[in-house]
Amino acid sequence: MNTPLPALAWPLGLAGLLPFLGGLAATWLWPGWGGHALAAYGAAILSFLGAVHWGLALAAPDVAPRARLIGGVIPSLVAWVALLLPLPVGLTILALGLLGLAGVETLAATRSLLPRSYMPLRWLLTGVASVALVSAAILS
Numbered sequence: 001m002n003t004p005l006p007a008l009a010w011p012l013g014l015a016g017l018l019p020f021l022g023g024l025a026a027t028w029l030w031p032g033w034g035g036h037a038l039a040a041y042g043a044a045i046l047s048f049l050g051a052v053h054w055g056l057a058l059a060a061p062d063v064a065p066r067a068r069l070i071g072g073v074i075p076s077l078v079a080w081v082a083l084l085l086p087l088p089v090g091l092t093i094l095a096l097g098l099l100g101l102a103g104v105e106t107l108a109a110t111r112s113l114l115p116r117s118y119m120p121l122r123w124l125l126t127g128v129a130s131v132a133l134v135s136a137a138i139l140s
Contacts, residue, residue, distance in 0.1 A: 003115040013121050016045070020132040027136040035087045035140040042094035042133050043079035049101055050075030056114075064113060075101055091137035095130040102126040 019041045026034025053072035057065050078097040082090040102122055108114045 002112075003117065005115065005117045005121065009118075010121060013125050017125060017128050017132075020129045024132040024136050024139075027139050031139065035091065035136050038133065038136050039083060039087060039090050039094065042091065042098070042129065043083050045129065046079040046082075046094055046097045046101070047076040049098070071104065087140045088137040091133045091140065095133035095137075098126045098130050098133075 020038065023034055023038030023041055026037055028034070050072045053068045056063075057068035057072065075097060078093065082093040082097070084090070085093065105114055105122060106119055109116045109119050
């Protein structure tokens with residue numbers, strides 16, 4: 001897949017970092033509330049990224065459907081478990097979930113199962129989000 005990203009992907013992706021950065025700031029300013037807000041957003045984003053793979057499975061049911069469907073559910077389950085754990089552990093698991101999924105997606109892109117043009121944006125967003133989550137875990 002060498003499909004270029006839609007023009008709106010970069011600005012919307014970057015805008016999606018605002019709650020991560022705001023959540024980190026809130027964790028520093030309001031320790032009892034900010035980390036929980038950040039964890040909720042991190043869980044929503046991890047679930048959202050899993051849903052990308054369900055969409056791919058539905059759009060191309062003949063291309064790795066089992067792997068895409070199973071891989072699309074795992075991020076939501078990881079996100080749910082992360083929300084049930086103590087805040088520092090949950091935030092760290094969310095960061096690891098984002099990084100792990102980006103790693104799997106990198107492998108998928110090398111096999112033309114994802115557009116390679118997606119990966120630079122994906123890694124930038126994942127890096128910033130993961131740093132925010134781990135930093136908040138340290139502050140919590």
